[in-house]
Amino acid sequence: MPAGMPGIVAKGQIVRALDAVLDDRAKRAELHTRLSAKESNGAFAESLIEIASDSNLFGLSRQEVQHLKEDWFALQGSYWPRHQPTAIVVRLGLIQAIEVARRTEPNQEDWPIDCYWVCTGDAFQVTACAGPGQITVMLLTPPPPVSDRIPSTYTGWTKTEAIYTARPRSRGPGEHQTSADQDYVEFVQPLREN
Numbered sequence: 001m002p003a004g005m006p007g008i009v010a011k012g013q014i015v016r017a018l019d020a021v022l023d024d025r026a027k028r029a030e031l032h033t034r035l036s037a038k039e040s041n042g043a044f045a046e047s048l049i050e051i052a053s054d055s056n057l058f059g060l061s062r063q064e065v066q067h068l069k070e071d072w073f074a075l076q077g078s079y080w081p082r083h084q085p086t087a088i089v090v091r092l093g094l095i096q097a098i099e100v101a102r103r104t105e106p107n108q109e110d111w112p113i114d115c116y117w118v119c120t121g122d123a124f125q126v127t128a129c130a131g132p133g134q135i136t137v138m139l140l141t142p143p144p145p146v147s148d149r150i151p152s153t154y155t156g157w158t159k160t161e162a163i164y165t166a167r168p169r170s171r172g173p174g175e176h177q178t179s180a181d182q183d184y185v186e187f188v189q190p191l192r193e194n
Contacts, residue, residue: 008117008118008119008120008143009116009117009118009119009163009165010116010117010119010161010163011115011116011117011161011163012117013060013064014060014064014067014068015115015116015117015139017058017059017060017064018058018094018115019113019114019115020059021057021058022098022112022113022115023112023113025109025110027057028098028110028113030057031051031057031094031098032095032098032099034046034051035048035051035091035094035095035098036095044091047087048068048073048087048090048091049065049068049069049073049087052065052068053065071144072086072087072090073085073086073087073090079141079142079144079145080124080141080142083124083141083142086124089124089125089126090126090139092126093125093126093127093128093137093139094126094137096126096128097113097126097128097135097137098110098113100128100130100135101113101128101135111130111133111134111135112133112134112135113128113134113135113136113137114134114135114136114137115136115137115138115139116136116137116138116139116163117138117139117141118138118139118140118141119140119141119142119143119144120140120142120143121140121142122142123140123141123142124140124141124142125140126138126139126140127140164187165187166185166187167185
């Protein structure tokens with residue numbers, strides 16, 4: 001992680017749209033079917049971008065779909081070129097999460113799924129955590145190549161997300177702690193677009 005770049009835990013508009021699909025029983029089933037469908041040659045029937053572009057399913061704007069296509073999934077020029085192809089990781093991670101959420105007892109609904117984007121470290125993975133009563137999905141990525149400390153990046157972002165983080169304050173290389181522990185902890189809450 002670059003110096004001064006704290007980890008980020010957020011929803012964001014795209015992850016909130018994914019949550020909405022996963023919260024709707026019929027849309028969740030449709031998403032699972034479309035993510036899993038293959039052609040006779042073994043290739044997936046639709047790309048992840050084609051599925052995300054379906055306004056009846058996700059309702060994403062053109063800009064949001066373009067952001068996914070260029071910044072997340074493009075083999076060249078994406079945020080994480082060393083981790084490509086990321087689309088297959090997201091696809092198979094979502095299939096796995098939906099299947100983990102399935103209840104096997106008769107007449108019981110599937111577990112709810114709650115998704116978060118966790119931006120830290122140098123891994124690109126989708127993790128589904130089965131807890132009591134719900135599945136928590138974490139899309140783990142390295143930090144994007146834009147700083148969360150550039151104000152213009154967040155122009156128009158005024159609402160807070162219900163995510164609360166305590167983390168060490170950033171220290172530069174070779175710096176050491178000289179005061180009490182609480183002086184080196186910051187409490188943050190991410191902003192989101194209106």
